[in-house]
Amino acid sequence: MVHEYSSGRRLSLNSYEEDMGDMGLxxxxxxxxxxxxxxxxHVTRAAQELGVPQSTLSRAMVRLERDLGVTLFARRGRTVALTTAGRAFLAAAERxxxxxxxxxxxxxxxxxxxAGRVAFGFLHTMGSETVPGLIRAFRADHPRVRFTLVQNYGEAMIExxxxxxxxxxxxxxxxxxPDLVARRLDEQRLRLVVPDDHRLARRKRVRLAEAADEAFVTLEPGYGLRRITDDLCxxxxxxxxxxxxxxxxxxxRGLVAAGLGVALLPPPAVPRPGVVELTVTAPRAAREIGxxxxxxxxxxxxxAAFKxxxxxxxxxxxxKSAPPPREEEPYGPDSVDLDHG
Known part of the structure; x- marks a missing residue:
């Protein structure tokens, strides 16, 4: 079985969906x-409104009816009236x-x-302080620019x-x-976060190897900070x-405060009770933000302006948070910076 339109084009049922797309075009x-x-x-008055010749518009309406296979207008001299099909088609056309x-x-x-819009994504850890401060500073000179803000982990934002x-x-x-342009903007030190009654809580600095036997609480695989944590360990x-x-x-941080483990995290926007945040001296614990x-x-x-x-x-x-305590121990060979963040 085949369908045939007045154009003479023959279409199998398997190409019906493709034909509907062609009809839309x-x-x-x-x-x-x-x-x-x-x-x-009235064709003449419509042609005057549209700025096209009346004859061109008349022929266009005849071709439209032929392509649809239905009569849209009842002709009465110089005037036209919509048929039932024409009224139904007009409602859809106006929508x-x-x-x-x-x-x-x-x-x-x-x-x-x-007053345009910027769709801007950022890490969850940037949301409480960094991004609000950035937008406030930007809108000082661009007060009407609107933002669509998306918080997510790195891989999801790239997608x-x-x-x-x-x-x-x-x-x-x-x-x-290869399909992205990226620019490094800043570096953020990471701290080893421990419960305030932890054996290391009285310390200001720690080598990460000293936490080798601890249980860790981390972000899920796929998060950039999780990859950095695994790499540092x-x-x-x-x-x-x-x-x-x-x-x-x-x-x-809440899980750490509850005594359920330790974590490598960026500094909090507001200090959280129940935990102590230690400077990691080796390896150097930092992540790049770009x-x-x-x-x-x-x-x-x-x-372009926000970029x-x-x-x-x-x-x-x-x-800028308070600077970490001055290192009393020199960095060892395992303290090379994380160039990849």
């Missing part, structure tokens, strides 16, 4: 013309045109240099960046991929014994 440019004729019920206009308004508004759902993201480690000569895995750094975007992807003016702002904050991205 065929009809879309004609919807505004059809809606104008239907609104005026489609309204959606197109709405979409056009949205993308124009998002690209507005003074959303590639899907076009994000314009920029702050992540760690700084990605190295490996460089300290052991594989961490993971007791709990989570998705958020402050939850891990901004990434899709290579070759054109920026709207607000995205320039972020790049201008290199070395000043993170709020």
């Amino acid at each position: 065929l009809l879309t440019p004609r919807l505004a013309h059809f809606a104008a004729v239907a609104r005026h019920e 489609a045109l309204a959606e197109v206009e709405k979409a056009a308004d949205t993308v124009r508004a998002d690209a507005d240099p003074s 959303r960046l590639r899907a076009g759902e994000l314009d920029l993201c702050l992540t760690s480690p700084v990605p190295d991929a 490996a460089r300290a000569g052991f594989t961490p014994r993971v007791a709990f895995e989570g998705e958020e750094a402050e939850t891990l 901004v990434a975007w899709l290579d070759g992807h054109p920026d709207t003016p607000p995205v 320039r702002f972020l790049l201008s904050r290199r070395g000043q991205l993170l709020p």
Whole structure:
């Protein structure tokens, strides 16, 4: 069995879905013309409104009816009236045109240099203090720019960046991929977090190897901080014994405070009772924070402005916490910096 349209094109049932897509492409440019004729019920007046010859518009409506295989207009001299099929088609055409206009308004508004939108992703640990401070500083000069904010772990943000759902993201480690552009912005020291009644709690500094026998609470595999934790422990000569895995750094601090393990974490925005945060002297515990975007992807003016702002904050991205105590022990050979974050 086959279907045949007036164009003479024969289509098997297996190509029905493809044909429906082709029909959409065929009809879309004609919807505004059809809606104008239907609104005026007069081809000449519709042609004047659209700025096209009356004969061109008349032929377009005849072709539209032929391609659809239905009669949309009842002709009465110079005027036309919608048939039942025509009224049904007009309702759908007006909804489609309204959606197109709405979409056009949205993308124009998002690209507005003074009041456009930036889709910005960042790590959970950046959300309580770093990102609010960045946006506040940026909006001092761009008060009407709007933000869509997405908190996630690094790999998920990179996926959303590639899907076009994000314009920029702050992540760690700084990605190295041929389809991305990434710039290092800052470095954040990590601390060994222990319960306040822990055997190491009276110390200010610790070598990570001293925690080799401890239970660790960590982020789940796939998180950048988890990879860094595993790498640091490996460089300290052991594989961490993971007791709990989570998705958020402050939850891990709560588990540490409850005596359920120790953790390698960035400094908190607000000190948490029940834990002590120790400087790790060896290996040097730090992670790089960087901004990434899709290579070759054109920026709207607000995205370009925010990107320039972020790049201008290199070395000043993170709020400065109190400096760690002066190291009394020289770094050993296992204290090489984490160039990859």
